[in-house]
Amino acid sequence: MDTMVQFYMEETEDLLQKAEECLIRLETEYSSVDVNELFRIAHTIKGSSQMVGYEDIGNVMHKIEDMLDCARNGTILFDQGMVSLCFKGLDIVKKMLRYKKGQRSGEVMEDFTNDVSRINEMFEAFISANKKEEENTAAEQPAMGIVASLLNKKPESKNKYYISFFIEKDAPMVSPVFIMILKCVEDIGSLVYSSVTDSYFSESPEDNEIRTFDIILCTDVEEAELYTYFDLSYVEKINIVDLTRSKLEDNDYYFNNSDNTFYIAVLGVFIKLYNIFFSRPKELKVNKEELHIIESLRSKAVNAFEKINNKNKLSAFINDFNEFFSIVTKMYEGQSEAGEELCSNIRTHLLKLMERANNYAKGKHVFRVLKPEKNDFINRLKNFTGMVNNSSTLVIFIDLSNLDILHENEVKALIEVKKQMEEKNIKIGIIAGGCYSRRIINIFDSIKPVEEFNLFSSELDAILGMLYSQDSFQRIIRKVKSEQYE
Numbered sequence: 313m314d315t316m317v318q319f320y321m322e323e324t325e326d327l328l329q330k331a332e333e334c335l336i337r338l339e340t341e342y343s344s345v346d347v348n349e350l351f352r353i354a355h356t357i358k359g360s361s362q363m364v365g366y367e368d369i370g371n372v373m374h375k376i377e378d379m380l381d382c383a384r385n386g387t388i389l390f391d392q393g394m395v396s397l398c399f400k401g402l403d404i405v406k407k408m409l410r411y412k413k414g415q416r417s418g419e420v421m422e423d424f425t426n427d428v429s430r431i432n433e434m435f436e437a438f439i440s441a442n443k444k445e446e447e448n449t450a451a452e453q454p455a456m457g458i459v460a461s462l463l464n465k466k467p468e469s470k471n472k473y474y475i476s477f478f479i480e481k482d483a484p485m486v487s488p489v490f491i492m493i494l495k496c497v498e499d500i501g502s503l504v505y506s507s508v509t510d511s512y513f514s515e516s517p518e519d520n521e522i523r524t525f526d527i528i529l530c531t532d533v534e535e536a537e538l539y540t541y542f543d544l545s546y547v548e549k550i551n552i553v554d555l556t557r558s559k560l561e562d563n564d565y566y567f568n569n570s571d572n573t574f575y576i577a578v579l580g581v582f583i584k585l586y587n588i589f590f591s592r593p594k595e596l597k598v599n600k601e602e603l604h605i606i607e608s609l610r611s612k613a614v615n616a617f618e619k620i621n622n623k624n625k626l627s628a629f630i631n632d633f634n635e636f637f638s639i640v641t642k643m644y645e646g647q648s649e650a651g652e653e654l655c656s657n658i659r660t661h662l663l664k665l666m667e668r669a670n671n672y673a674k675g676k677h678v679f680r681v682l683k684p685e686k687n688d689f690i691n692r693l694k695n696f697t698g699m700v701n702n703s704s705t706l707v708i709f710i711d712l713s714n715l716d717i718l719h720e721n722e723v724k725a726l727i728e729v730k731k732q733m734e735e736k737n738i739k740i741g742i743i744a745g746g747c748y749s750r751r752i753i754n755i756f757d758s759i760k761p762v763e764e765f766n767l768f769s770s771e772l773d774a775i776l777g778m779l780y781s782q783d784s785f786q787r788i789i790r791k792v793k794s795e796q797y798e
Contacts, residue, residue, distance in 0.1 A: 320364045321413055327353045328409075331402055338395050347390060350398070351380040357405070365488045367513040369408050372428060375435035376401050382439055397438060401431050457510025458494050462503035467530035469501050472555040473538065477525040483546035487513050490525050496541050501531030528555065565676065574620045575669070575677035577613035578633075582666050584609060585640075586776070589659050603644040610637055629668055636661050667772050677704065679775065683711040690725045697729050700738065707739045709774050713746035718755050727763045739783075741766045741774050 331353045334346040354377040361370035376398055383390040404427055477493055479486050490508060497503050505528035512522070533541070535552055542550055584606055617630055639661070643654060675681050680700055684692045693710070700708065710726070712718070718726075730740045742765045744752040749769070756765050766781075768774035 317364055320360050320366075321409065323360065324357055324369075324409060327357055328402055328406060331398075335395055335398055335402075338390075339392070342390060344384075347380060347383055351377060351384060354380060362488070362491065366408075366412065367487050368428060369405055371513065372401050372405055372408075372431065375432050379435050379439055388439060393438065397431075397434060401435070404428055404431055457513065458491065458498075459503070459506050459508065459510045462494060462497055463506065465502040467502040467504055469530040469532045470556070471531055471533065471535075472504070472557075473529050473531070473535065474553040474555055475527050475529055475538070475542070476551040477527075477542070478548045478550070479523045479525070480546045480548040481523070486522060489544065489546045492544050493525060493527070493542065493547070496544070497527065497529055500533050500541055501529050504528040504530055574613070574616045575673045577609065577616045578669055579678065581606065581609045581613055582662070582669070585662055586666075589655065589662060600644055603641065606637075606640070626672070629665075629672065632668075633665060636665060663772070663776075666775065670771065670775050674771075678706050679778075680705050680708045681711060681771070682708065683714060685714050686716070689715070689722050693725055693729055697733060700733075702736050702738065705738055707741055707778055708733060709741045709743055709768075709771065711743040711745070711771070712752050713743065713749075715746075715752065716748040718752060723755065723759060726765075727759075730763065730765065739766070739778070741768060741778060743768050743771060743774050745770055 331350055334350045334353070337343060338346050338350075354373045358370045358373040358377055361367070361373065379388075379394060379397070382388045383394060388394075408428075477489075479489055483489055491513070494503075494506075505526070507524075507526040508522065531538075535554060538552060539550070584602075588602060613633075614630075617626065620626075636658075639658060643658070670679070673679070680696075682693065682696045697708065726740075733740055742752075742756065744756070744767055753767060756767055766774075766777065768777050
């Protein structure tokens with residue numbers, strides 16, 4: 313056993329014995345000396361428990377300390393009910409201490425976890441029920457834990473950061489590291505969000521296996537300084553995202569259906585180019601009539617560029633978009649020889665542009681993407697497809713890369729959703745990537761006699777596959793024609 317923990321055990325057992333002796337005397341006769349001594353013992357055990365990471369013990373002793381403090385300052389009257397509660401609290405603490413020391417006597421931590429929760433509630437209820445009526449509202453508020461206290465602090469700082477902390481695997485206990493992080497937050501700013509609550513610190517260590525901690529911090533400290541503040545023991549790494557409003561404005565996305573024009577127009581261009589450069593021999597025979605068609609679509613796309621609200625990250629794309637057309641135009645006009653190397657470069661350039669366009673419009677226009685986790689697959693699937701905008705969606709890609717298996721009820725749900733979407737003229741595509749892709753593909757192969765799905769290995773492969781599909785091609789072309797670009 314660690315030397316510090318060994319010392320803690322010995323000291324706490326001694327203090328608990330003294331606390332019981334105080335309570336035995338208080339059962340017979342009230343003594344302010346014994347109440348003060350009992351308060352001091354509770355305060356000492358609380359602090360030392362938090363220091364060694366036994367937050368559950370510290371939490372119970374904190375409740376006893378709060379109740380005794382109310383008795384000392386006259387907020388509530390000390391009586392035998394308080395003595396009885398203190399005895400119960402100390403009894404639970406002794407059980408937890410024996411468990412942690414290894415002297416379990418057949419007891420399991422889970423057997424009295426509920427007892428801890430109940431006794432804490434009893435302490436709070438006792439204080440609330442016995443406070444004198446003349447006490448002001450501020451004094452009536454129960455003591456807040458460190459998370460609640462920091463969240464209660466009004467944020468007034470100029471910078472806002474989302475910070476993820478990753479704790480080393482060999483950290484003996486995680487909760488003390490989280491406490492150190494929160495203490496740093498207290499020193500430099502205010503807390504807007506915490507992925508753990510104060511209840512986390514009262515849980516048993518065996519249930520306390522979280523290794524990541526996310527917060528939103530408001531502070532005047534600049535990002536470069538934060539790394540020094542959070543260079544703490546057992547913090548393996550941190551990830552900081554600047555949420556300052558002025559730095560986020562370029563990433564705002566307007567929910568404006570007219571912006572669908574942009575992606576529809578560009579899709580029309582890409583479909584035509586894809587059919588030209590990927591469905592013909594390596595060396596192309598130039599068809600100037602096709603150039604006029606492409607230029608017409610390009611003109612509509614450029615016109616759409618100028619009108620959309622969501623202009624973030626588009627300037628570089630538009631420049632490359634125009635450069636690509638310049639190369640194609642030169643080839644069609646005979647300024648460049650349409651040889652195998654040039655055609656190969658054009659194909660590569662086209663694929664990169666298509667991938668960038670997809671990344672920009674991902675989830676916003678035409679193609680909607682759902683990437684479910686292992687848990688709650690059916691509800692996620694039905695909720696997502698139920699919210700899809702029918703007027704602006706042509707295809708839903710369901711990315712199963714995070715899954716290692718599909719169960720029978722999940723396959724049935726997929727088939728049901730596919731039929732529902734087809735009634736709304738929306739296609740379903742399945743992306744089967746990841747290390748279990750073969751297993752997922754086998755499942756879909758086995759249900760082909762019942763229902764056939766379009767399977768793809770990646771998002772880009774899915775986009776290209778849908779564009780190359782004659783059915784999808786016609787549906788998108790109809791969409792292009794129905795849009796107004798003027």
